[in-house]
Amino acid sequence: MFKTGSTARDRILANVRKSLAVPAGGTDPREAVVARRIAEHRRHLVPARAQLPPSELRAQFASYLIRGKASVIDVATSDELPAAFAEYLRAHNLPPTLRLGSDPRLAALPWPSAPAIELRHGRADPDTDAVTLSYAVAAAAETGTLLLVSGPDNPVTLSFLPDTHLVVLDAAMLVGAYEDAFDLARAHLGAGVMPRTLNLISGPSRTADIGGKTVMGAHGPRHLAVFVLG
Amino acid sequence: MACGTLKRMKPTAADFKANARVALDDPQLQRALSGLPTGLVAQRTSAKAALPEFEAFRTIGRDVKNHMLANLDLYLERYEAKATAHGAIVHWAETASDAREIIAKICRDVDAKLVTKGKSMVSEEIGLNDHLEAEGLRVVETDLGEYLVQIRKEHPSHIIVPALHLTEQQVEAEFREKHTHLPKDRPLPDPASMVAEARAIMRQNYIDADVGITGANFLIAETGSTVIVTNEGNGDLTQSLARVHIVITSIEKVVATLEDVAPLLRLLARSATGQDISNYVTFSTGPKRTADPDGPEQYHVVILDNGRSDMLGSEVRDVLRCIRCGACMNHCPVYGAIGGHAYGWVYPGPIGAVLTPAQLGVQTGRHLPGASTFCGSCASVCPVKIPLPDLMRKWREAEFRQGHQTFLAKAGLRAWAGLAKRPRAYHLAARFAALTLGALGRGRGGFRSLPFAGGWTKHRDLPAPQGRTFQQLWAEQQKGLAPDV
Numbered sequence: 034m035f036k037t038g039s040t041a042r043d044r045i046l047a048n049v050r051k052s053l054a055v056p057a058g059g060t061d062p063r064e065a066v067v068a069r070r071i072a073e074h075r076r077h078l079v080p081a082r083a084q085l086p087p088s089e090l091r092a093q094f095a096s097y098l099i100r101g102k103a104s105v106i107d108v109a110t111s112d113e114l115p116a117a118f119a120e121y122l123r124a125h126n127l128p129p130t131l132r133l134g135s136d137p138r139l140a141a142l143p144w145p146s147a148p149a150i151e152l153r154h155g156r157a158d159p160d161t162d163a164v165t166l167s168y169a170v171a172a173a174a175e176t177g178t179l180l181l182v183s184g185p186d187n188p189v190t191l192s193f194l195p196d197t198h199l200v201v202l203d204a205a206m207l208v209g210a211y212e213d214a215f216d217l218a219r220a221h222l223g224a225g226v227m228p229r230t231l232n233l234i235s236g237p238s239r240t241a242d243i244g245g246k247t248v249m250g251a252h253g254p255r256h257l258a259v260f261v262l263g
Numbered sequence: 264m265a266c267g268t269l270k271r272m273k274p275t276a277a278d279f280k281a282n283a284r285v286a287l288d289d290p291q292l293q294r295a296l297s298g299l300p301t302g303l304v305a306q307r308t309s310a311k312a313a314l315p316e317f318e319a320f321r322t323i324g325r326d327v328k329n330h331m332l333a334n335l336d337l338y339l340e341r342y343e344a345k346a347t348a349h350g351a352i353v354h355w356a357e358t359a360s361d362a363r364e365i366i367a368k369i370c371r372d373v374d375a376k377l378v379t380k381g382k383s384m385v386s387e388e389i390g391l392n393d394h395l396e397a398e399g400l401r402v403v404e405t406d407l408g409e410y411l412v413q414i415r416k417e418h419p420s421h422i423i424v425p426a427l428h429l430t431e432q433q434v435e436a437e438f439r440e441k442h443t444h445l446p447k448d449r450p451l452p453d454p455a456s457m458v459a460e461a462r463a464i465m466r467q468n469y470i471d472a473d474v475g476i477t478g479a480n481f482l483i484a485e486t487g488s489t490v491i492v493t494n495e496g497n498g499d500l501t502q503s504l505a506r507v508h509i510v511i512t513s514i515e516k517v518v519a520t521l522e523d524v525a526p527l528l529r530l531l532a533r534s535a536t537g538q539d540i541s542n543y544v545t546f547s548t549g550p551k552r553t554a555d556p557d558g559p560e561q562y563h564v565v566i567l568d569n570g571r572s573d574m575l576g577s578e579v580r581d582v583l584r585c586i587r588c589g590a591c592m593n594h595c596p597v598y599g600a601i602g603g604h605a606y607g608w609v610y611p612g613p614i615g616a617v618l619t620p621a622q623l624g625v626q627t628g629r630h631l632p633g634a635s636t637f638c639g640s641c642a643s644v645c646p647v648k649i650p651l652p653d654l655m656r657k658w659r660e661a662e663f664r665q666g667h668q669t670f671l672a673k674a675g676l677r678a679w680a681g682l683a684k685r686p687r688a689y690h691l692a693a694r695f696a697a698l699t700l701g702a703l704g705r706g707r708g709g710f711r712s713l714p715f716a717g718g719w720t721k722h723r724d725l726p727a728p729q730g731r732t733f734q735q736l737w738a739e740q741q742k743g744l745a746p747d748v
Contacts, residue, residue: 042343042355045514045568049336052576067337067519070330071485074520077323080316080529097539134556156556159470176539183555190557193499211525227349227486229551229558230503233544238496241536242408242424243454244431245298251407251458252465253496253543 076212083175083209090174090209091261097177101236102249103257111138111262115147118199121258122150122164127197132157133166136186139201157190165191169202169259171217173210176235179259180214182221183230192232198254200234204263275607276619279630282605292602295428303424303593306537307644314533323526325648328584331518332575338484338517339566345487346564349549354565359389362567366391366476366509367398369563373507375400375473381491381498382406383478384422384587385511385567387609388622391476403468405497407461414441420603422610423535423589428602431457465497475505475559479512480586481527482564485520488546489564492531496543508547508559513567515575515583527586530646534588574621578657582617584647591641591651597634606631613641613651620658629667632658690734697728704728 039047055061085093095105108117122129129149133139144152157165167187171180179200183189192198208214211233218231238253249255275282286292311317331338343353356362362385370378378400380386392402392413404413408425412418415437419425426434435451438460451457469475477498479489489510491498502508518524532538551558574583592598592612603611608619608628616635620628632655641651662668663676682689704710704727712720719725731739 040355041357041361045355045357045566045572046336046339048568048572049339049514049575052572052574052580053333053335054576055336061337063334063337067334067341067484070519070523071341074485074522076522077327077526078316078319080314080320082314101542159466178540178544183558184552185554185556188556189499189503193496193503211528212522215521215525227488227546227548229547229549229555229562230499231488231546231548232499233540233546234542235540236542238494239542240407240458240495242406242411242426243429243434243457245302245424245427246431246454248455248458250462251495251497252405252462252469252500 079210079212080175083173085209091204091207094172094174094177094207098236098259101177103236103259106258106260108260108262112143112146114142114201114260114262115144115150117260118166119147119150121199125197125256127164131164131166131199132162132191132195134185134187134191136168138168139166156188157194159194162195164197164199165195166199167191169200169206170221171206171208171214172202173214174207175210178211178214178233178235180218181232181234182218182228183232184228189230189232192234193253195254196250197256197258199258199260201260201262204261207261274623274627276623276631277607277627279605279607279634282607283601283634286601286605291430291433292428295430296599296602299593299599303537307534307590307593310533310537310539313539314529317533320526320530321646321648324530324646325584327518327523327526328647332515332580332583335514335517335575338519339514341484342482342487342517345484346548349487350562351487351549352561352563354563356565356567359569362389362511362565363391363394365565366511367395369507369509370395370398370400370474373473373561375507377468377472378402378474378476379405379468379472379501379505381477381493381501382409382425383476383511384609385478385513386476387419388569389567391511405465405468405501406493406495407458410461410465411437418604420611421589421592422587428604469500469504472501472505474507474509475501476509476511477502479510479516480531481524482512482517483521483524483546484517486546486548488548490524491545491547492541492543494542499543499545502547503558505559507561507563508550510547510564511567512564513569514571531586531588534590534644534646570622579617579621579654581649582614582621582654584649585614586647588646590644590646594640594644596636596638596640613655617651617654617658625658625661625665626667629658629662690732693732693734697730697732701728701730
């Protein structure tokens with residue numbers, strides 16, 4: 034029934050249209066519906082737990098992350114971050130070496146205030162990097178979920194290769210719903226632009242594939258520490 | 264170290280009855296299955312309780328997926344355009360063999376030796392591992408559960424917990440047998456030690472892999488992204504460390520926007536594992552950018568049809584809403600008794616009972632829709648409200664129309680229908696049966712065995728009727744209750 038030379042793509046789409054009984058020829062009224070749905074990207078229901086006042090959102094964000102076996106550390110100003118990292122590394126008996134990308138907000142930190150910390154830049158090295166550092170673009174309090182954007186500023190391997198992953202989050206970027214966080218990501222990236230990966234991270238790596246018992250650190254980080262700034 | 268040749272899954276759905284018998288008599292399997300009610304089922308219940316809007320989201324989930332299916336061709340076109348604009352190479356496969364060949368060719372073109380693979384039910388559906396291994400590639404499953412079934416040369420028995428059928432002790436024995444590069448007497452006292460062992464093995468595979476293959480839970484038309492959902496992070500290491508990332512997915516996975524994915528994400532993990540969200544939800548769009556220090560140089564998306572575009576125009580269209588959470592099988596008393604392998608095809612449980620006859624034909628899959636009491640648990644937990652018992656009933660009707668039932672079943676149904684359509688005869692027969700059985704059984708209270716009722720009396724006694732039929736009792740009670748008569 035198909036003329037030779039038609040592609041698998043055309044045949045699949047033609048069969049979809051046949052099954053949907055789409056009339057051939059003329060303008061398809063569905064086109065406008067589809068275009069509008071994408072352009073407007075309207076929200077559906079947003080749960081009440083994502084619409085709490087900011088202070089409650091922050092407490093809820095922390096409690097979900099902690100329940101998911103992550104750590105949450107409040108830091109008042111960015112000047113205090115290097116010392117907070119150093120303190121975390123000391124407390125967890127970790128080597129004082131951090132791997133990070135070229136995020137300008139991290140580059141601008143007063144690193145001399147934590148002289149023990151050695152910085153390495155670029156993608157994660159699975160052989161040498163025990164601890165990595167990223168900057169989140171946003172977070173959703175409804176489930177304690179960080180949003181990270183891949184690229185030279187925050188290479189994606191930093192989130193998955195080390196044993197311990199440290200993430201900085203601006204408190205101003207902590208919102209309630211996934212939809213709110215998506216909007217912040219859209220604003221950060223520019224209209225219609227996506228990074229290679231947009232990562233939603235809600236805790237350290239885990240598995241329950243052996244006997245149904247949860248074990249941390251299946252393939253990715255065993256520990257996730259979130260430094261909430263401001 | 265082991266990475267055996269996996270034989271392409273040969274459907275054994277036609278042998279369902281024999282498979283089920285074997286499963287019921289397998290003590291290891293029964294022990295593994297006994298954890299379901301206190302595990303995944305209880306976890307879903309508490310996750311649902313913590314989101315008061317959960318039922319409203321089920322309705323939204325149904326409506327979102329229905330909208331996508333009604334406009335599927337248009338969203339696929341838009342997805343393709345957007346993905347291509349971000350550097351993706353999109354391939355279309357009408358059949359399983361087309362998809363296998365497309366993926367094999369990508370691997371050949373980059374001279375691949377080692378392929379790592381995240382969990383993908385579509386890859387199971389097309390028998391991908393076997394095909395790639397026949398091409399001389401080494402294929403390593405990176406999801407721990409998938410890795411376990413791979414080294415055992417088995418297939419997943421559950422769509423989100425592939426090794427649900429295995430106990431901790433079986434895994435330990437398997438690791439000792441297959442990981443021969445490690446000391447024989449090493450301690451493996453608990454799951455944590457076994458996970459650590461698998462982690463160390465998998466690390467090197469991620470790094471050495473030429474091609475990383477993942478599935479996709481969703482495709483997003485707005486952004487041109489594929490989305491994966493994992494707890495382990497294996498899908499991310501698979502796609503970010505290999506030179507080439509291939510996504511194998513199917514046409515019904517497309518949704519319009521990030522806002523349309525949000526309610527589905529709220530439903531998916533809660534329905535699957537009872538988590539509020541899985542640890543890692545990753546939106547992948549294209550290969551590494553010029554300035555990126557990591558990520559694959561090529562990004563391919565293979566979109567499979569394999570009968571789905573036909574299903575779209577059929578009575579079982581609703582099944583295409585499925586987001587593969589596994590809640591239907593977790594809550595199914597039949598799955599809970601026999602596990603996933605007895606179903607004999609990639610998708611077990613209630614969703615498999617609807618998909619298998621569609622994919623393998625009514626003749627092969629006909630026992631699966633029959634293996635249900637129509638208790639309705641599956642439909643009541645489905646996050647996108649697929650009316651699974653109704654769809655199973657449609658397959659039963661098709662089985663009857665096509666005449667696949669046994670002579671006895673057909674004759675029995677015909678006799679029942681004849682009686683049920685004649686109320687007088689039905690009442691008479693019921694009274695006769697109640698009287699005779701009552702007279703015969705009154706002395707001992709019930710029957711331990713009865714001709715034609717072995718299926719019932721094998722497992723429990725049939726109580727003797729107490730004298731009158733329900734119809735008689737009802738009529739008498741109506742009289743007594745009606746004051747004006």
